[in-house]
Amino acid sequence: MKKWTIALLGIVMLSAALTGCSNSSPTAGNSAKEAGQKTIYFIPIVDTGAYWSPMKKAAEERAKELGYNLVFKTSPPSESQKNEKHIGFLQEAVLNKALGVAIAPMDPDMFDRKVKEAKDAGLKIVTFDADVKSKDNRVAYVGTDNKLAGEELGRRAAEYLKNKGITSGKIALAATNLTQTTMTYRQEGIKKGFASVMGAVDSNFTWLEPIQDNDQSSESKRQLESQITSNPDMVAVFSLGSEGPDTGVMEAIKSQGMAGKIYHFGFDYTPTWENGIEEGLITGIVDQDSYAIGKMVIDVLDKAIKGESVQENYPVPVKWVDAQQIVEYGKEKQKQFTTETK
Numbered sequence: 001m002k003k004w005t006i007a008l009l010g011i012v013m014l015s016a017a018l019t020g021c022s023n024s025s026p027t028a029g030n031s032a033k034e035a036g037q038k039t040i041y042f043i044p045i046v047d048t049g050a051y052w053s054p055m056k057k058a059a060e061e062r063a064k065e066l067g068y069n070l071v072f073k074t075s076p077p078s079e080s081q082k083n084e085k086h087i088g089f090l091q092e093a094v095l096n097k098a099l100g101v102a103i104a105p106m107d108p109d110m111f112d113r114k115v116k117e118a119k120d121a122g123l124k125i126v127t128f129d130a131d132v133k134s135k136d137n138r139v140a141y142v143g144t145d146n147k148l149a150g151e152e153l154g155r156r157a158a159e160y161l162k163n164k165g166i167t168s169g170k171i172a173l174a175a176t177n178l179t180q181t182t183m184t185y186r187q188e189g190i191k192k193g194f195a196s197v198m199g200a201v202d203s204n205f206t207w208l209e210p211i212q213d214n215d216q217s218s219e220s221k222r223q224l225e226s227q228i229t230s231n232p233d234m235v236a237v238f239s240l241g242s243e244g245p246d247t248g249v250m251e252a253i254k255s256q257g258m259a260g261k262i263y264h265f266g267f268d269y270t271p272t273w274e275n276g277i278e279e280g281l282i283t284g285i286v287d288q289d290s291y292a293i294g295k296m297v298i299d300v301l302d303k304a305i306k307g308e309s310v311q312e313n314y315p316v317p318v319k320w321v322d323a324q325q326i327v328e329y330g331k332e333k334q335k336q337f338t339t340e341t342k
Contacts, residue, residue, distance in 0.1 A: 039069045040301060041093040043086055043103040045129065045180075047074045049243055050270035050333070051290045058294030059102070066302050071098070077176060077215040077242070083107055087114045093123065099305045100124035102297045106180050108133040124304040128297045130181045135312065139304045142297045142314040144288045146182045149267075149318040150189020151196075153286045156320050157236060157265045158197035160283060164263075168204035169235030172227050174211040174220045174245035186240050186267065208234075213244045220248025221255070228256045241267040250281040269333050273326050285326070286318040287333075 042059050046052050056072065063070035073089040075082055083106055091114065093101045100123055105111035112133040115125050125138040130146075132138060161167075173190075175183045187210065195202040208227055213220035220239075228234055237253070239245040246266055253262050259280040266273065266285040276282040293316050303310050321329050 038067060039071060039096065039098045040298075040305075041071045041073060041089065041098050041101040041103070042297075043073045043089050043101065045074065045086075045104045045106060046077055047072070050272075051241065051268045051288065054291040054333075055294035055297075058291045059298050062295045062298040066298065068099075068298075068302075070298075071096075077244075083110050087111060090114050090118055094118050094121045098123060100126070100301045102126045102128060102301050104129035105132050106130065106177075108181055112137060124301060126297055126301045126304065128293060140300050140310050140312055140314060142300055142316070143293050144316055144318060146185035147189040147192075149286055149288070150186040150191075151193035152189075152318055152320065153186075153238065153265055153267065154190035154193025154195075155197050156193075156284060156286070157190075157238070157263070158194045160263060160265075161236060162197065166235050167198070167201040169233045170206050170208055170227075170231040172208045172211065172224060172234060172237040173240065174213065174224060174237065174249050175240040176213060176215045176242040176244055178210050178212045183240050190238055205235075211245070213248055215242050215244035217244045217246075217248035217251065220245045221251045222248075224249055224252035225256060228252065228258060228262070234258075234262050236263045236265065239264065239266045243270060243272060246270060246272050250276040253281050254279060269321065269326070269330060271330060271334070273323075274330060277323050277326060282323050282326070284320065284322045286320055287329070288318050289316055292316055 040063065042063070044052055044055060047056050060070055060072070071093070073092070075085050079085055086103070086106065087110070090101060090103060094117065101118060103111070103115070103125065105115070105127060108131060115132050116134065116137040119125055119137050126140050126142060127138045128142045131141045173187060177183060191207065198205065208231065211220050211223040211227075213223070224237065237249055239249045249264055253259055253264060263283040264281060265283055269285060269287040273282045273285065296314055296316070300310055300314060
């Protein structure tokens with residue numbers, strides 16, 4: 001009995017000693033503190049598709065290389081309170097004392113105040129894909145100038161139509177969300193670029209009411225089919241990015257037997273385009289290098305956190321890709337699509 005008592009006492013004393021070491025260890029405390037201080041948030045609009053997936057991959061890879069704990073937050077396209085949810089992600093970053101946040105604000109006004117609050121709390125904020133209203137509330141913007149990108153697509157489309165001898169007709173537009181800042185800028189740019197090439201005959205074209213499908217291809221297909229039926233003189237349609245309108249537009253053109261008669265101009269590369277090349281369902285696209293954007297966002301945020309000088313804007317230009325070049329172009333892009341599994 002005495003031996004058991006001595007043994008038990010020894011175990012208790014050893015346990016107390018180990019517990020005391022764990023609580024007072026400066027190494028353990030510093031490691032936890034350091035991990036918390038190296039946290040940054042990455043908040044894109046979504047994380048799927050040919051545009052967002054490479055961007056996510058690049059951001060994750062670069063953050064890991066630089067030694068950051070990257071917290072990734074987003075919501076599906078169909079989220080009914082998407083703006084509010086993403087503003088909540090920004091608040092979470094503040095509460096968790098992150099060093100910085102990279103965010104794609106969907107509404108420049110709605111996100112402006114919360115971004116300022118995060119800035120005032122000491123976080124470095126980099127915007128990408130879209131910007132906030134007050135430029136002083138963030139340290140930099142990385143990404144495409146969507147108005148200029150739209151202008152490039154509009155110019156290319158107008159040149160294509162003029163070469164075909166088309167100088168009048170109806171034009172359709174399709175997007176996931178028409179009120180999203182990037183989409184309003186693209187629409188504005190497309191019309192401006194189109195008019196700059198068409199010149200005096202620009203007034204011969206009529207722009208139809210834009211289609212919104214909330215990334216549901218069946219909805220953009222249904223709406224465009226109705227517009228084609230009602231407007232037999234339709235000559236072109238623009239899809240402004242995302243799988244829903246891209247697919248829906250091609251399906252509508254095909255179902256109405258208008259391949260080669262209605263020319264389709266798209267935004268951003270997706271393997272989906274390859275399904276419509278032979279049948280003449282896609283004419284050409286402008287593409288953003290989203291992988292480069294993802295990497296640059298983290299690099300700029302890292303510099304800001306370290307107190308290094310950064311530019312106010314880091315523009316990433318778009319590239320025109322004719323339908324016949326899409327397959328070859330896609331071979332290089334495909335390498336960016338596989339996101340590492342955590």
